[in-house]
Structures are given as C-alpha cells and as structure tokens.
Amino acid sequence: MGGWSARHRWTAVGGWLLFVVLALAIGSMAGRVDVTDSEEVPGEFGQAVRILDDAGLSNGPAGEMVLVRGTGSGSGSVKATDPAFRATVDDVIGAVKGTGEVTSVQSPYDVKAVSEDGRSALVKFDMRGDPDTAPDRVQPVIDAVRGAQERHAGFAVEQFGEASSQKVFDEAFGSDFQRAEYSALPVALGILLIAFGALVAALLPVALAMTAFLATSGLVAVVSHTVHMSDTANSVMLLVGLAVGVDYCLFYLRREREEREAGHDQQTALRIAAATSGRAILVSGVTVIVAMAGLLFTGIGDFKAMGLATMMVVAVAMFGSVTVLPALLSLLGERVEKGRVPFLRRRGRARSGESRFWGTVLGGVLRRPAVSAAVAGGALIALALPAVGLNTANLTLSQELGDKLPVVRAYEDISAAFPGGPEPAQVVVKASDISAPEVRRAIDAFSHEAVAKGASPGPIETETHPKANVAVLKVPLTGGTDENKAEASLRILRDQVRPDTLGKVAGVTAPMAGSTAASMDFTDKIGDAVPPVFAFVVAFAFLLMLLSFRSLTIALTSIVLNLLSVGAAYGILTVVFQHGWGAGLVGAEGVGAIVAWLPLFLFVILFGLSMDYHVFVVSRIREARMRGLTTQGAIRHGITTTAGVVTSAALIMVAVFAIFGTLSMQSMKQMGVGLAAAVLIDATVIRGILLPAVMALLGERNWYFPSWLRWLPDMTHDETAIAPAPVRPDGVPVPAEPTGVGR
Numbered sequence: 001m002g003g004w005s006a007r008h009r010w011t012a013v014g015g016w017l018l019f020v021v022l023a024l025a026i027g028s029m030a031g032r033v034d035v036t037d038s039e040e041v042p043g044e045f046g047q048a049v050r051i052l053d054d055a056g057l058s059n060g061p062a063g064e065m066v067l068v069r070g071t072g073s074g075s076g077s078v079k080a081t082d083p084a085f086r087a088t089v090d091d092v093i094g095a096v097k098g099t100g101e102v103t104s105v106q107s108p109y110d111v112k113a114v115s116e117d118g119r120s121a122l123v124k125f126d127m128r129g130d131p132d133t134a135p136d137r138v139q140p141v142i143d144a145v146r147g148a149q150e151r152h153a154g155f156a157v158e159q160f161g162e163a164s165s166q167k168v169f170d171e172a173f174g175s176d177f178q179r180a181e182y183s184a185l186p187v188a189l190g191i192l193l194i195a196f197g198a199l200v201a202a203l204l205p206v207a208l209a210m211t212a213f214l215a216t217s218g219l220v221a222v223v224s225h226t227v228h229m230s231d232t233a234n235s236v237m238l239l240v241g242l243a244v245g246v247d248y249c250l251f252y253l254r255r256e257r258e259e260r261e262a263g264h265d266q267q268t269a270l271r272i273a274a275a276t277s278g279r280a281i282l283v284s285g286v287t288v289i290v291a292m293a294g295l296l297f298t299g300i301g302d303f304k305a306m307g308l309a310t311m312m313v314v315a316v317a318m319f320g321s322v323t324v325l326p327a328l329l330s331l332l333g334e335r336v337e338k339g340r341v342p343f344l345r346r347r348g349r350a351r352s353g354e355s356r357f358w359g360t361v362l363g364g365v366l367r368r369p370a371v372s373a374a375v376a377g378g379a380l381i382a383l384a385l386p387a388v389g390l391n392t393a394n395l396t397l398s399q400e401l402g403d404k405l406p407v408v409r410a411y412e413d414i415s416a417a418f419p420g421g422p423e424p425a426q427v428v429v430k431a432s433d434i435s436a437p438e439v440r441r442a443i444d445a446f447s448h449e450a451v452a453k454g455a456s457p458g459p460i461e462t463e464t465h466p467k468a469n470v471a472v473l474k475v476p477l478t479g480g481t482d483e484n485k486a487e488a489s490l491r492i493l494r495d496q497v498r499p500d501t502l503g504k505v506a507g508v509t510a511p512m513a514g515s516t517a518a519s520m521d522f523t524d525k526i527g528d529a530v531p532p533v534f535a536f537v538v539a540f541a542f543l544l545m546l547l548s549f550r551s552l553t554i555a556l557t558s559i560v561l562n563l564l565s566v567g568a569a570y571g572i573l574t575v576v577f578q579h580g581w582g583a584g585l586v587g588a589e590g591v592g593a594i595v596a597w598l599p600l601f602l603f604v605i606l607f608g609l610s611m612d613y614h615v616f617v618v619s620r621i622r623e624a625r626m627r628g629l630t631t632q633g634a635i636r637h638g639i640t641t642t643a644g645v646v647t648s649a650a651l652i653m654v655a656v657f658a659i660f661g662t663l664s665m666q667s668m669k670q671m672g673v674g675l676a677a678a679v680l681i682d683a684t685v686i687r688g689i690l691l692p693a694v695m696a697l698l699g700e701r702n703w704y705f706p707s708w709l710r711w712l713p714d715m716t717h718d719e720t721a722i723a724p725a726p727v728r729p730d731g732v733p734v735p736a737e738p739t740g741v742g743r
Contacts, residue, residue, distance in 0.1 A: 002274020027218025199339025209245025
C-alpha cells in the first residue's frame with residue numbers, strides 16, 4: 001500500500017481529498033438522525049417513553065414553574081395570603097404572559113400550589129410551540145422572571161423547568177466541549193512542533209487527523225439512519241480521531257525520518273516505514289476498533305453511537321495513514337523539514353532517533369529488572385487499590401453543575417418547599433380500555449397506596465387520554481432531590497404498590513419514567529453491561545495480539561499491563577473525586593462519587609489507546625529480535641527508538657484530556673482527569689519501566705508459542721525482508737552513513 005501510494009502520489013492524494021469531500025457532501029444531504037429518549041435509557045423508562053411516543057403524547061409542551069417565597073429580615077413570616085405576596089405572584093404571572101412565549105399559566109391560588117407552611121407558592125405554565133426548540137426560546141421568560149425578582153426585593157422569585165434547565169445544561173455542555181475542541185488543535189500542534197522542530201512536519205499529523213474526522217462526520221450522518229447518533233458521540237469521535245490520527249502519522253513520519261537519517265534513500269525509507277510502522281498502524285487500528293466495539297454491547301443509545309462513531313473514525317484514520325500519508329511524504333521529500341524552528345533541533349536525542357533520557361532510564365531497568373518490575377508494579381497496584389471501594393452514581397444537578405447557578409438553586413428551593421421535588425415520577429398506564437371501571441379503580445388504588453406506603457407525599461395528579469387508552473400519573477417521590485431516598489421510594493412503587501394494584505388488572509402495563517427512573521434504569525443497564533463488555537474487549541484484544549505477534553507470552557503480558565494501567569486510573573479517580581484528595585485543584589469538592597457511565601467508558605477508551613502504544617513498542621522490539629539481536633538488545637533498541645515518539649504522542653493526549661479536567665461539568669472533569677492520568681502512566685511507568693523489566697525477566701520466553709496453537713493464521717510480518725539500519729547485537733546503533741546513500 002505504501003509503495004503504490006508513493007508511486008502514484010497524486011492519485012493517492014487526490015483520491016483522499018475526493019473521498020473527504022464526497023463523504024461530507026453525502027452526509028450533509030442525508031442529515032443526522034439523533035438518539036431518541038427511549039434509546040438513551042432502555043428498561044422501564046424506555047418502555048414508558050415508547051408508549052407515550054406511540055400515543056403522540058411525548059411531545060407535550062415544555063413545563064416551567066416559578067417559585068415565589070418570602071426572604072430577608074423579618075419577611076420569612078410572610079404568607080401566601082398576604083397582599084404583598086399576592087402582588088408578587090400577580091406580577092410574575094403578568095410578566096411571563098407578556099413575553100408571548102407561554103401558555104396555560106396557572107395561579108397557585110387557583111390550583112392550590114401553595115406549600116404546606118403557606119410561605120411558598122408555584123406559578124406553573126407551559127412554553128408555546130415545539131418543546132424541542134423551547135430551550136432556544138425561553139430566554140425572554142427568564143428575563144421577565146428576573147425583572148419580577150428585581151421589583152420585589154423582599155421575595156425570592158426563582159424559575160425552573162424543562163426548557164430553562166435544558167438551556168443551562170446545553171450551554172454548559174456545549175461551551176465545555178467547544179472550549180475543549182478549540183483548545184485541542186493548538187495544543188496538539190504546539191507539541192508536534194516541539195517534537196519535530198519543523199512546521200510542515202508538525203502540520204501533517206493534524207491535517208490527517210482533521211480530514212479523517214471530517215470524512216467520518218459525513219459517513220456517520222449516513223449511518224445514523226440505521227444506528228442513531230448524538231452530539232456526545234460526535235465530540236468523542238473528534239477526541240479519539242485526533243488522538244489516533246496524530247499517533248499514526250507521528251509513528252509513520254518518525255520512522256521514515258529515522259530511516260533516512262540512517263542512510264536510506266527516500267523511497268527505501270518510505271518502503272521500510274510502510275512495512276513496519278504501517279503494519280503496526282493496521283494492527284493497532286484493528287485493536288482499537290475491537291475495544292470500541294465493546295460499547296455496542298451496552299444496549300444504551302449514546303454508548304452505541306459513541307462506539308460506532310469512534311470505530312469509524314479510527315478505521316478512516318488508519319486507512320489514511322497507510323495510503324495518503326506515504327504519498328504526501330513522497331511529494332514533500334526534504335521539504336517536510338520546511339519551517340524549521342530555531343533551538344528545537346534534536347535536543348536530547350541520540351543517533352537513530354534514540355532518546356537519551358529513556359536510554360538512561362532503561363539502562364537501570366535492564367541492570368535490575370526484578371527490582372524495577374517490583375517497584376513499578378507495586379506502585380501501580382497501590383494506585384489501583386482505592387478502586388476497590390469505587391462508588392458510582394448519576395450525579396445530581398448540583399453535583400454536576402455546582403450550586404451557584406440560579407436554575408440549580410431554584411430546583412433545590414422548590415424541592416425543599418414542595419417535598420417530592422419539581423420532577424415527579426411518571427407512571428404511564430396503558431390498557432385496552434383506559435376508562436374501564438376496573439382500570440379506574442386500580443389507578444385510584446395505586447394513588448392511595450403510594451401515599452399510604454410512604455413512597456409519595458402526594459398529591460398525585462392523573463391525566464387520562466381516552467383516545468390513546470393511556471393515563472399518566474405524576475407521582476412526587478418522598479425524598480425529593482435526595483437520590484437515595486427518591487430511588488428507595490421508586491422501588492416501593494415498582495415492587496410493592498404496582499403489583500398490588502395495577503398489576504392485578506389483566507392487559508394493563510404501567511412502566512415508570514421520570515428523572516429518578518431514568519437514573520436507576522441507566523445505572524442498572526450499565527452494571528449489566530460491564531461483564532460482557534470487559535470479557536469481549538479483553539478476549540478479542542488477546543486474540544489479536546496472539547495472531548499479530550505469534551507469542552502467547554506477549555499476548556498475556558499485554559493484557560495484564562493494560563489492566564494495570566486502567567486499574568491505576570480508576571484508583572486515581574476514586575481518591576480525587578470520591579475521597580476528595582486534591583479535589584480542590586480541579587474544582588471537584590464535595591462530589592463524593594464517580595459518574596455512573598465513566599468506568600465502563602474509560603475501560604474501553606483506555607484499553608484501546610493503551611494497546612495503541614503497546615503494539616508500536618512491541619512491534620519494534622520484535623522487529624529487532626527477528627533481525628538477530630538478543631532479546632535484551634531488542635528490548636533496548638525497541639524501547640529507546642520508540643520512547644521519544646510515544647512520549648510526544650502521549651503528551652498530546654495528556655494535554656488534550658487535561659483540558660477536559662478544567663471544564664465546568666463534573667462528568668467532564670472526571671473523564672479528563674481519568675484519561676490524562678491513565679495515558680501518562682501508560683506511556684511512562686508501563687512502557688518505559690514495567691514492560692522492559694518484565695520482558696527482560698522473561699528473556700527468550702517472550703517468544704513462546706506452543707505447538708498446539710500453530711494452526712492459527714500467521715499475521716506477523718517478515719521484518720528480515722526489509723533492509724535494516726546497522727545495529728549491534730546488544731541494540732546499540734552503528735554510526736549512520738551520510739544521508740542519501742542507499743543500502
């Protein structure tokens with residue numbers, strides 16, 4: 001592939017650009033279909049949403065509410081019946097009506113939406129028009145409520161609802177990812193500039209990664225008509241696409257440079273880079289794709305979207321790296337060194353691309369491999385131990401966004417004044433005849449039992465839709481914003497109240513929805529997905545390594561080392577975000593839990609990216625061993641010649657992931673810290689110390705391949721067919737001939 005691209009360079013480059021343009025154009029025409037609510041959270045929540053969808057009831061108006069209560073010195077005793085309180089409520093009603101954006105405004109005096117102590121009242125209303133666009137149109141209403149607050153200083157006037165909360169969440173989520181996306185490219189380019197010391201060489205990896213992302217964006221839009229996508233999947237696709245695209249180009253370009261410095265002419269250098277780094281890219285890409293495929297086993301819409309999108313971007317980046325990249329290098333030739341940056345010429349690097357720093361570290365490791373393995377392995381196990389007590393949870397609004405935002409304070413104040421919270425559970429009752437006497441009695445019995453058994457403080461509202469034979473019960477949960485208590489209340493409804501009432505009527509189904517139900521069902525689904533996802537990823541990664549290196553030992557050590565890396569990342573997350581050690585440094589005080597989806601997501605991403613590095617390093621070691629070096633010499637040569645490029649690639653990933661650790665949303669902070677810590681550990685402790693120490697201890701057993709497995713297909717490459725740069729048996733390179741002299 002590399003040879004063909006170098007010989008037909010304009011065809012390869014033109015074909016790649018045509019592919020990117022066509023993919024974008026077709027994707028733009030096809031449009032993207034997003035994940036539905038029922039796909040996002042399978043289980044009872046998803047079943048309830050599907051019933052509402054089928055009945056045409058899911059797109060009801062976006063509900064909003066405004067809390068009015070007395071505050072300040074001496075005003076705490078003000079009751080809803082006082083004239084000043086009534087005047088404030090009337091002003092709020094008039095203000096929101098005046099925006100022209102609301103409908104069905106309810107006075108708390110008409111619907112008895114006054115708190116039990118008589119000091120708080122709720123003005124309820126709906127947003128006009130499409131609920132999907134309500135967050136974009138709610139700002140005038142927010143401004144009107146803020147104006148009422150300014151006119152009535154002795155009262156708290158706070159707004160919360162579907163549109164206003166979604167607006168805040170979208171702004172936080174959108175601005176977070178936007179900031180990360182805008183920061184990622186300059187950071188990556190800066191590190192590449194330092195790594196290569198030349199502008200053109202630094203731009204190549206970024207250009208390849210971004211064109212791969214753009215092409216995949218178009219392809220994903222087409223595929224979304226079968227497997228629905230999401231904004232989250234698009235952002236993760238960019239993150240992974242940038243990481244692997246830069247990595248693949250970095251390894252390929254560095255190897256081509258190294259071979260030219262060793263004395264090979266350009267075509268020979270390209271051929272060697274294609275046969276070695278190119279093959280490693282294919283093995284690595286397939287391994288990453290297999291790891292990402294684990295997300296398809298979750299059954300959760302967003303995870304399936306992320307899995308498929310990242311699999312596609314890795315495949316496109318992998319394809320581009322072994323086709324258009326050799327063509328570009330052939331076209332550029334020596335011009336790849338254009339834009340040389342002063343003072344960045346090979347500092348800290350020895351001959352043949354070897355790293356002096358890692359050469360020094362490796363010397364100590366290989367002299368005392370047992371001690372090095374014990375210290376590095378012990379440190380990683382110590383880091384991983386706190387993960388034994390890892391506690392996952394779906395973060396509350398205040399945990400996710402902090403308690404300083406007005407919408408978060410409003411949510412908590414409404415929950416305090418009206419037990420059960422502003423987001424009640426929904427019981428969606430579906431029957432062949434919703435008006436049948438036995439169904440009506442069962443619904444009434446459910447409402448009575450829910451309060452009697454302490455699951456709900458009441459009152460329970462019932463909306464009946466005879467044409468659709470559906471009834472929706474809005475059940476405030478005892479516990480309100482306290483997640484544990486609210487979930488306990490929901491379990492009482494599901495396990496006790498429903499079977500004793502609605503469950504006794506033939507032909508009636510009554511799945512439960514609402515935010516608490518969504519949280520519970522999502523967490524349960526994630527928990528159920530962990531064993532099959534972990535088993536699939538580990539088993540197939542092991543098989544790929546076995547086939548690619550034809551060594552049972554290397555396949556086993558690869559899995560163990562990657563699991564150690566993931567375990568250490570889990571431990572760091574636990575001590576920082578759960579126990580609060582150093583939480584103040586990243587603005588994560590008081591969170592006390594790891595977001596429920598993160599451990600599974602991190603496992604898949606980290607396993608894929610860790611295997612990415614592992615394949616490149618071990619490929620270089622095996623290549624040296626096949627050329628006649630001793631195992632220890634091959635380890636020395638393989639580690640020192642790849643250490644610099646692995647470090648550069650890791651620095652880019654760590655820097656990009658660290659950006660996420662600075663974002664406002666706690667889930668993004670946790671993801672950023674977990675990914676950055678794991679990649680840093682993997683590229684330094686694992687690849688620089690533990691891997692060479694373990695391989696040195698194993699010696700010739702590294703290449704053990706039992707005879708009973710020899711029937712497996714041979715996916716290795718005959719590295720001896722490539723003209724090597726001269727290296728002594730102990731792994732020390734022989735001085736190179738002048739550049740331009742072929743072998």
